[in-house]
Amino acid sequence: MNVARYWRTEKTRYGLVGETCRVCGKPIFPPRDLCPHCTEAGQDLRTFGGRGEVYSFAHVTDAPAGYTEYQPYTVALIKLEEGPLLTAQLTDVDQSDVRIGMPVEMVTRKLKEEGENGMVVYGYKFRPVMHE
Amino acid sequence: MREVSIIGIGQTDVGEHWERSLRDLAVDAMIAAIKDSHAERVDALYVGNMLSGELTAQEHLGTLLADWGGLGGTEAYKVEAADASGAAAVRLGYLAVASGVHDFVIACGVEKTTDADAETSNASWTYGTDAEYEGNQGVTVPSMAGLLMRRYMHEFEVTHDRFAPFSVIAHANGVNNPHAMYRSPISAESYARAGMIADPISMFDGAPLCDGAAAVLLCPAELARRFCARPVRIRASAAATDRLAVHSRNDPLFLQAAQLSAQRAYLQAGVAPSDVELFELHDAFSILAALSLEACGFAERGKATALAGEGAFDLHGRTPICTMGGLKARGHPIGASGVYQVVEVTQQLRGEAGANQIEAHLGMTQSLGGTGATAITHILEG
Ligand SMILES: [Zn+2]
Numbered sequence: 001m002n003v004a005r006y007w008r009t010e011k012t013r014y015g016l017v018g019e020t021c022r023v024c025g026k027p028i029f030p031p032r033d034l035c036p037h038c039t040e041a042g043q044d045l046r047t048f049g050g051r052g053e054v055y056s057f058a059h060v061t062d063a064p065a066g067y068t069e070y071q072p073y074t075v076a077l078i079k080l081e082e083g084p085l086l087t088a089q090l091t092d093v094d095q096s097d098v099r100i101g102m103p104v105e106m107v108t109r110k111l112k113e114e115g116e117n118g119m120v121v122y123g124y125k126f127r128p129v130m131h132e
Numbered sequence: 133m134r135e136v137s138i139i140g141i142g143q144t145d146v147g148e149h150w151e152r153s154l155r156d157l158a159v160d161a162m163i164a165a166i167k168d169s170h171a172e173r174v175d176a177l178y179v180g181n182m183l184s185g186e187l188t189a190q191e192h193l194g195t196l197l198a199d200w201g202g203l204g205g206t207e208a209y210k211v212e213a214a215d216a217s218g219a220a221a222v223r224l225g226y227l228a229v230a231s232g233v234h235d236f237v238i239a240c241g242v243e244k245t246t247d248a249d250a251e252t253s254n255a256s257w258t259y260g261t262d263a264e265y266e267g268n269q270g271v272t273v274p275s276m277a278g279l280l281m282r283r284y285m286h287e288f289e290v291t292h293d294r295f296a297p298f299s300v301i302a303h304a305n306g307v308n309n310p311h312a313m314y315r316s317p318i319s320a321e322s323y324a325r326a327g328m329i330a331d332p333i334s335m336f337d338g339a340p341l342c343d344g345a346a347a348v349l350l351c352p353a354e355l356a357r358r359f360c361a362r363p364v365r366i367r368a369s370a371a372a373t374d375r376l377a378v379h380s381r382n383d384p385l386f387l388q389a390a391q392l393s394a395q396r397a398y399l400q401a402g403v404a405p406s407d408v409e410l411f412e413l414h415d416a417f418s419i420l421a422a423l424s425l426e427a428c429g430f431a432e433r434g435k436a437t438a439l440a441g442e443g444a445f446d447l448h449g450r451t452p453i454c455t456m457g458g459l460k461a462r463g464h465p466i467g468a469s470g471v472y473q474v475v476e477v478t479q480q481l482r483g484e485a486g487a488n489q490i491e492a493h494l495g496m497t498q499s500l501g502g503t504g505a506t507a508i509t510h511i512l513e514g
Binding site: 075 | 250251252254255258264265266267268269270271272274275276277278279280281282283286328329330331332333375377378379380384
């Protein structure tokens, strides 16, 4: 597997780096060359805070190749505080405790190990917000 | 633009074809469609398929099937639009004939999933999602449908058991389709007991991946009666796309592409949803059946399961769906399903649907790619 395919999106996956559209002002995640809201080009990078809530979730029991060591796991749509939805796994949580509306925060975790040479891909997952 | 008719149909049984290869299945369906039509030549072949490269190490399908199907020299391509690949092939065939470029065109959908193990075919099916921002997170197609279903249950306060009618209807109708993969009925009680495959998606919410091929032969409507006693007219053909990733859609519970393609089709045919007498929809998951019905104007938002519970979509209900078993019971040979839908509506409009025959002159098909990022709608008249 070509490594460039992964480091290209590293900033997005490690730092939750997205964009703000210079034309319509809307937050964009993941980043794109053309704003998905107004289709104009021209955005400023912005780092999202990593807090949000569970918008929906499903439990994966038949994981695809590369992810089987983690199953069963929970995938979710997360609504970030700044507005955008994203797709991510939940971690550090009992599957039976997951609820729509549950506050979550981003953490960096291993997403998968790929191929015989064992390339490890890291990225964002979300866990329940720890009570301060 | 010329009017276009279907003058030949062909389909293989849907299931696990250990003895037959991808090319065997496709050629069977193509030959059946040619025989059925009595056409003497074929000008072009469009092959709908999603995963031949991944699962059978075979691309260049158009040429392979023109060659093995006895159409050597014919213009031929594969077209891919995830689960909607077969419907895309029908639409390209329609455009080729309507435009006047070709007179006799075959659209063939084929998928061979059992040449790979289930883990590989499930993983490959996920390639229809956004690889960098969905696939990368370890999602599966059933779990993507699960995200929609869970949110739907939450927003519209619908419990899981309310989705039972979609599977019950599909299985009831599959019983009388000799080509269907599952030919046994299920009850609401067995639906409620089914094990989870991607909670909240249960085994009875999802259609089985399997092997199969179906084909239609199209020609200009003005020539159709020379070849076929009961040609079926394509009154509308329309396609639309939505944001590929579910998280990028304005409202994940509204299938915008399904609505757009249906509206375009209604406009082209000059009909309303109430004129549609049967609807072969994309029930790869019961939640997609509900969302498709709502997007196409057969149910208000959040009300599809209630209407289904009242019998509106039963074989003799207001708008019958899945009349030959749908994806759930006939089976879902991914890139072939869109052509099976068109073949099945054609059977109904010709009066060849056997025990499941309904009285109908106008039928609709809608095929979705993935969880609705592509939607292709056809309206047929017999
Ligand atoms: Zn913008």
